[in-house]
Amino acid sequence: MDTKHPPQDEAWRSHLYFQAPLRKCNGDIRLLTIQSRKYAASMPEPSSTAIHCILRLANLKNDPKFTAISHEWEETDATDEEKLVLVNGAPVPVSTGLFNVLEHAQKEADPTTVWIKAICINHADIQEKSTQVAQIADIYGLAARTLVWLGPSTDGSDDAMDVIRQIGEEQLSLNSLVANWTPQVGHQFWRSIMSKTSSEPPPDAQGETSPASTHPDFKARLDTVQPALRSLMERAYWSRLWSVEEISLSAKGIVSCGNRRLPLDTFCTVAKSLDTIINESTVSRWLASAKTPTSPNRPINLSTSEPSNFAQSPALKVLAQRDFYRRDLDSWVRTPNQPLLSILHRFYAPGSDGNFPLRVADSRDRVYALLGLASDATTLGISPDYGKDYSQVLIEVSAALLRKTPRPLQLCNHTATTESNYPSWVVDWTNLKTPLSDAVASNRPFYACGPADERFYRVDSSNPSQISMKGTVVDNVKTVGAAYQADETGELEQVRSYLSEIKNFWEESTASQPSPYSAEQTAVALAKIPVADIEVDPERRDHTRRTATVTLDGYQSLLSALSAEKPDVGEEKTPEKDHADHTSKHLNRATDYLAAMSRMEGWKPFLTETGYVGLGSTGLAAQDSIAIPYGSPVPFALRRQEDETYRLVGEVYVFGIMDGEFMKVHTKETLIRLS
Structure with a gap:
């Protein structure tokens, strides 16, 4: 269920927002100037302990100088009555977390100008919220820098940030690491650090050691600080979906935790190298202890030492997305074309590399929080609209994607036998089907549509509950076998x-005259x-x-x-x-x-009326139709309804027509209406 703004005293909203609403995507935004602590101290009690701010209008086209703040915050966060923030002289209710980040951004003697989602947008105005969220990609992209606030110092975070800084000071060229990171580069990076931070540096390929350094305890420190590093990489900030867009679109950033700050690029680079550094340090000390059994140092038992695996932490998974979407990298490094279908598939497809749980308080943000990363959002005609509920957003996005390509049909998880409030052609990103083959790859292995490729693809999505596309009906299902279940007993x-069932269907097919094979x-x-x-x-x-x-x-x-x-x-x-x-x-x-x-677990063998043999998903039944929409790499099973529309059952594999063989000889074109 979508979250709603909690009931509060709205007088402060009238004071701040209603005189100058922002309801157009024309670059207009609000910026918040945080007055210095020295300024606040000069105010009379009780406002001398408050954070004083000024909210003003600005336009991105005029290149205003400001810091965009990315932090953990939701509209439903509880208000802390003990925290006082004055904006344009009016008290504004804030949560503890929001107060902490404003206090962190506040300077001692000079004012600082920021854009912060919690205050710079009137979240009670649905139209304004929609237009401002539509501009978030530009806001973070044009900000002078982004402040990534991880929260106050806890669980040894100061030590963790200090170690990251120490490693960052010894890092190789950032461009080399981002563009050419390999295990060999990682080993070189580790040797560079160890040679400058250890009294007993590791031997090189010739068995020689590097000069000693002034930090003899760094290796041991890596062991003791690992829990703190893991806690830092698992903070709640890294589990929010909005963090991906805000970090990815920021040209420059500062990661702050407590009173420690690091450049975002340094934090990202060092985080990616932690596994290499820690694991090779462990092996190095084990080898050293094995060579000197009389050493007073306690030998390391590798059999009881768990390998460092920070690559699976929430932070690394979010930071890894930055390399995909950064707009400030050279064109030969970045991937300039990131269509929305590819992004959504990357995040939500079961078992995909990018798939990991990211939290949104508002289910509509499953799409809206990724729109700013899509290269085709404008051409698709999709923009945030918080006046629509989640089901309307799903229908709108699915229709927009299907106007370009039939491939989203491969992701639909609504079979004709499933109770669903959505049309069968709508992709529900919370319940995604794994396609038979890569649904979004350009080098797809199948080409069932043959000569009737994307050039002939047309779809009418003017009816909110239906889409119509041209294609051809191949055949009807005659017999369906049992779903395949992997045998875990080893008896096979x-x-x-x-x-055996497939063989029987094949023998029945080839025994008939004429056989399609x-x-x-x-x-x-x-x-x-x-x-x-x-x-x-x-x-x-x-x-x-x-x-x-x-x-x-x-x-x-x-x-x-x-x-x-x-x-x-x-x-x-x-x-x-x-x-x-x-x-x-x-x-x-x-x-x-x-x-x-x-x-193929869960898939059923089937035989059609004219003798085609194939495999279909769990919902497949006798009398279902097999059809190929123009432009589709695979056929689909459809179930005819009483109103002459079809419900989508799912993708199917049909031996002998997956390379366009049927489309080269068919003579009847059909208008397929899906409901």
């Missing part, structure tokens, strides 16, 4: 049943269908590709393992052991094939 009974297809069909003609790319394990010879060989090895044929018994082997060796040998060869099959 589920595998044997799954392959040729003799050449028969040679590979039974190997390709169980894995949907997909295998994991060995060079990039997060990508898939069409099956290769190794997959076909794996299928034959799997058949051999399942056949339970026993070779002749030798003199030194029992039949049971010989049979076990035979099965184990072939299963080892079929490992990759079984891994590819595991991706």
Whole structure:
């Protein structure tokens, strides 16, 4: 449920905002000038202990100088009655966290100008909030710098920030680290630090050591400060989705925690190198203790030492996004084209690299907090509108994405058998389906639409509950088999049943006349269908590709393992052991094939009325139609409704039509209306 602004005394809002509302995306913003502590001290009691501020209008086109503040804050945060903030002379209710960040930004003798979301936007005015959130990308991009406030000093954060600063002082060229980070660069970085921070630096490749330094205890300090570093990298700030956009769009930034400050680029670079530095330091000391067993230092037991793994911390996962979206990097380093579909898929697809839980108080911000990163938000016609509820936002975004490409249909998780308040073609980013193949990659492995590619793709989304697109209906489902379930017992009974059912469908298909398949297809069909003609790319394990010879060989090895044929018994082997060796040998060869099959868990084999054999998702049923929208890389199963519209059941794999074969010979074009 979307959060609403809590009931409060709104007199201060009238005083600050209503005289000059900001309801147009024309660059108009408000800036907050925080008066110095010296100025506050000169005020009479009780305002001498308050934070005094001035709120004024500005326009981004005039290049105002200000600091954008990125911090942990929600509209629903409880007000701290003991904290006093005066803005244009009026008391403004603030939470403890908001007061702390204003106090941190306040200077001793000079005023400072900031943009801070909590005060510079009137969150009670829905229209103003919508237009101002639409400008957040420009606000952070044009700010002189961004203050990233992690909160007050707790859990040893001062020590953690000091260690990061110390490592940062020894870092290599930032551009080299960002553009060319490799394990070798990491090792060089570690040696550079250790040679300057340790009395016993590690030996180089020739066994020589570097000169001693003035910091002999740095290695030991790395051990003691690890809990503090982990706590720092797991602060609540790193779990908010807005942090990704605010950090990614900031050209310059300062990370502040308590009274410690570090440049954002330094913090980011050192954070990425922590695992290398800490783990290699541990190994170095273990080697040193092994060479000198009489050393008074206690030897390190590597068997009980957990490897450092900061790469999985919330901070590193957020900071890693900065490299994808930074606009101030050279064009050959950054990726200039980041469409919204790619970004949403990256964050929400199950099992994707970028997928990690990021918090939003308002469910609409699942989309709005990422819009500023999208290169096509303007052309899509999507902008924040807090007058709409979450379901309206989903419908609007899905319709906008589908006007460009049918690929979002692969992400829909609403089958015809699922109760849902959304149309079947709407993508719910909280309940995303994993596509058979990469739904957003340009080098997609399938091209089922064939010659009727994106040039012929047209969609009408004028009806809020329907979309209409051109395509062709291939066939209707005749028979559906059982869903494949991976056998965890090791007996492979589920595998044997799954392959047997596909073989039966294939034999029924090829026995019919005319069969849709040729003799050449028969040679590979039974190997390709169980894995949907997909295998994991060995060079990039997060990508898939069409099956290769190794997959076909794996299928034959799997058949051999399942056949339970026993070779002749030798003199030194029992039949049971010989049979076990035979099965184990072939299963080892079929490992990759079984891994590819595991991706098909929950999918059902099916046979169509004209003899096509394929695989469909759990909701597939007899009499469902198989259709290919123009421009779609894959076919879909659709279920006809009483009003002659279709409900989307889901993506399907159909052997023999995944490369446009059917689209080259079909003669009937259909207007497919999805509801």
